[in-house]
């Protein structure tokens with residue numbers, strides 16, 4: 001293989017069709033754009049169709065390939081019609097990114113059943129049945145990569161996020177069971193767990209005079225992440241460079257899970 005073509009053949013996404021859920025959100029948009037500019041054709045899917053259309057147009061005007069599709073992952077009929085629409089357009093789905101997710105921050109003693117159901121239906125049940133619908137298509141070609149977005153909250157629990165934490169922990173468990181079940185069909189399943197990333201979902205926390213310093217103090221790099229900082233791992237897991245990787249979840253968190261520094265120190269150098 002010639003110099004220059006090697007990297008592209010390993011990491012390049014030319015010819016791959018990627019379906020991204022929650023694609024118009026902060027992380028979904030960064031991943032959709034990143035994968036499209038790495039060569040994939042991206043089906044930008046989400047509940048807010050107008051935002052998905054705007055993102056698809058932006059990607060197209062940047063010279064890459066994308067289309068917008070309505071999807072509500074909490075609605076079984078919507079899941080199937082979205083997958084059908086993407087299949088009708090591209091004839092295959094090589095990669096699925098389950099990005100759609102919601103949260104409501106409140107104490108465990110106050111959570112009502114409707115809130116519990118809404119978060120679980122979107123963050124866990126949605127991932128399960130979206131994956132099932134796409135994996136049935138991948139199965140026919142014995143090839144595919146599925147990437148689930150977990151959270152810092154699947155490993156380190158935060159007060160006031162009990163339902164979200166349980167759902168995201170479930171997503172990581174599901175990633176491992178999917179990996180075990182689907183390996184025989186040529187389908188790999190991995191997770192990306194973002195730390196504190198600056199998007200609409202976390203704006204309320206980054207804008208808060210109490211919460212922002214709490215988070216910054218606990219992140220080794222002392223800052224929130226940008227959605228674009230997840231794109232490298234997204235390309236790796238979508239590409240053939242990860243052909244022997246399955247069942248793992250990768251935390252991208254600026255060192256938030258490593259620990260922290262409770263005392264002051266400096267260096268003489």
Ligand SMILES: NC(=O)c1ccc[n+]([C@@H]2O[C@H](COP(=O)([O-])OP(=O)(O)OC[C@H]3O[C@@H](n4cnc5c(N)ncnc54)[C@H](O)[C@@H]3O)[C@@H](O)[C@H]2O)c1
Nearest residue numbers: 022024025026027047072073074100101151196197199201
């Ligand atoms: N921002 C962070 O710090 C952070 C950290 C860890 C994990 N995450 C996870 O990353 C993912 C993306 O979060 P984000 O920060 O980009 O948030 P965001 O609010 O910007 O984006 C979430 C997207 O999901 C879509 N969505 C919600 N419910 C949906 C449904 N039923 N069907 C289809 N789409 C739906 C929303 O419309 C939105 O576009 C979520 O799963 C979130 O839990 C985010």
